Amino acid sequence: MKKFLTIIKAFWQRALTYRFTVIAYRIGEMGEIVVLILMWTAIYGTQEVIKGFTLPEMITYILAGNLFHVMVRNFLSTVVAGDIKEGQLSMFLIKPMSYFSYILAREIGRISLATILSVISQFIVISFFLNAFIWNFDSVYLLVIFIMLVLAFVTELLLSYLVGLIAFWTDEVDGLYRTIERVEKFFSGGYFPLSILPAGFVTVSSLLPFAYSFFIPAQLYLKKIDLATGLKGILVQLAWIALLYGLVRVVWERGLRKYEGIGI
């Protein structure tokens, strides 16, 4: 455990060294959300309800969903792929600690500062739309959302790690990573609530892992889905975690046999 804390601390320090970058990113994030809200406000015009969403509900969906999203995301793929491609992985393979544990601690250290700042900046945006934002203090709902987000964090982590490991065969994963990012954003409901599309989309996305980092917790927050559906979702998440974990192990073992540690 002390190992983890030391690594997390070291990468906190690193992040603090590059405070400008960390803060610069947040400005773009906030801007994007404001643009989305402006767009929906224009679309609504004088209309009260679109596809079951009132304007305050839509604004809350965007704000709460993005808040959840920044809490569970990571940028592991490019880090892992870079280590493999540049041969830096070699320096970890010789150490008495598994690469996954190391990279996990490192990523937590690396993004936790950004995540905290993101959460703060999300709250800043929320504060601008206070009159439209719908509050939900139902503790049972919040607990289910919390569990869902923790699992979503683990799912996202395994998924990114898996995508990064593909670099053992292809050297670069940027193309795949970007594609998955877009598919994920769509199926997670990051562009718009999936429920404005035909019902089939919601069914499919609730079987995929992506919606649990945005659409489903946001819908739970708005109480547009009930607790039972939420709990069912948690089972789906657990199944995905088991599957991804198994895949990661297999891919890691096979990848290492292919690894060449180029550049050293």
Next chain:
Amino acid sequence: MATIEVKNLSKSYEYYKKERGLLGSFKSFLFREKLYAEAVKEVSFSINEGELVGFLGPNGAGKTTTLKMLSGILYPTAGEVKVLGFTPSKREKAYQKQFALVMGQKNQLLRDLPAIETFVLNKEIYEMPDDEFKRNLDELVELFEIKDILDIQVRKLSLGQRMKCELVAALLHKPKVLFLDEPTIGLDVVAQKKIRDFIKKYNQEKKTAIILTSHYMEDIRELCRRVIIINLGKIIYDGNLEDLIRKYAPHKVLTVTFNEGGASREQIEKYGEIAEYNPYGCVIKTPRSEAKNTAVALLSSDLPVDDILIDEVEIDDVVRQIFNR
């Protein structure tokens, strides 16, 4: 039992061939020809405790590939490796805590933080007790005289300073086996010497088995009694450095300096093969057994000899000669 035991070790890499030019790139985008390159072919050797062995060979000879297999980074394609009784490719913690790999071209230090942060990180990763860590760190810091640079961001350090820190990071856990892959690459003469002196001292004090690769013959000459020469994946010499020189360098080199009016080429030619010449100094190659006599003859001749030095042929030349055969 030997510390390092390698038997019939082989490694082949997969690679793709691409035809030249953009069209070639399009073709290989659709279809790629898979080829295999044998980087290491049936290599065998063994190294004992406390031995410091030089690994020589041109670029791409298979030196680094062999070191990578000894460290467990690469799986061997065939053959067997045992280090301290462990099979490296299993990557057991117990083995990993007992060896270190330092690569001149690859670093483990976190570039954006001061070196001390990496040291602390390694302390945790290698699970070292506080007092042991402190003792080892103090000792190494003093040896390398790096007290002043411990708190400076690694990327702001000079290459020499960084290399010292890399070595400290690798040695904190007191490895029993050490693989050094070109630890002096790119360093200036003074820094090279410092690193060299350190390696020598470390090897003698701790009885560490060390494999060293370097392109600087000075490193090899000063540090290694035994050398393994590898070319195109195969070992072509394994033995004493002195024997190697005696075997492959049947000549000695006489460096003669003249004063007054100097000497002409014709006057010197009869003493041996002239390797370099100008009127005030020349280098003559003579058979090993003749070296002394030639020197006497030169001194007793009527040439204006000021000084004579008798030297071994440079190892560079010896090695080049072997590779060119």
